[in-house]
Amino acid sequence: MVKLRLRENENIIEAVKRFRKLVEHAGIKKEMRRREFYEKPSETHRRTRRRADRRAKMRRLMAGS
Numbered sequence: 001m002v003k004l005r006l007r008e009n010e011n012i013i014e015a016v017k018r019f020r021k022l023v024e025h026a027g028i029k030k031e032m033r034r035r036e037f038y039e040k041p042s043e044t045h046r047r048t049r050r051r052a053d054r055r056a057k058m059r060r061l062m063a064g065s
């Protein structure tokens with residue numbers, strides 16, 4: 001949970017900017033996008049497997065250089 005206290009003489013615009021940074025840092029925005037639509041468990045596994053394959057491929061390419 002993100003909490004924000006207004007500082008003395010703080011502009012609302014500055015407070016909103018600080019709030020956005022806190023939300024971004026906490027990963028709330030990313031989590032909201034992930035939960036926006038239901039994803040079947042098989043799709044989740046497929047996506048994680050593809051990411052792992054890409055990482056392994058990049059490691060192989062970098063090690064071969």
